[in-house]
Amino acid sequence: MVKQSGIAGDDLLTRLEAVELKFQENILAETLLRGLGGWGKKFLARLNLLSTNFSKKSREEIEKMFGFSELKQTKVYQEAKQEGKTERKLEAVPLMLNLGATVE
Numbered sequence: 001m002v003k004q005s006g007i008a009g010d011d012l013l014t015r016l017e018a019v020e021l022k023f024q025e026n027i028l029a030e031t032l033l034r035g036l037g038g039w040g041k042k043f044l045a046r047l048n049l050l051s052t053n054f055s056k057k058s059r060e061e062i063e064k065m066f067g068f069s070e071l072k073q074t075k076v077y078q079e080a081k082q083e084g085k086t087e088r089k090l091e092a093v094p095l096m097l098n099l100g101a102t103v104e
Contacts, residue, residue, distance in 0.1 A: 071077050
């Protein structure tokens with residue numbers, strides 16, 4: 001068994017396990033990156049921007065950065081938007097009834 005002065009056996013084992021986990025994560029990330037096409041790599045690069053000064057950007061800058069104008073054109077976006085509107089309306093019904101509104 002390898003001993004390192006000043007570090008208990010359990011602590012050393014915990015550190016080694018953490019290094020092994022990080023190594024496995026790096027291998028997985030590298031493998032996934034190799035399998036991605038150009039669009040996937042661009043998406044990951046954009047996603048990485050979330051961790052850098054994101055709170056300082058305006059809504060317009062974020063929309064431009066992620067291409068939200070194109071996303072809003074898709075059927076998936078339109079359907080999700082409609083589902084959200086319907087859900088909000090349904091959530092409002094009990095509140096309106098409590099405030100005295102009628103079903104008429």
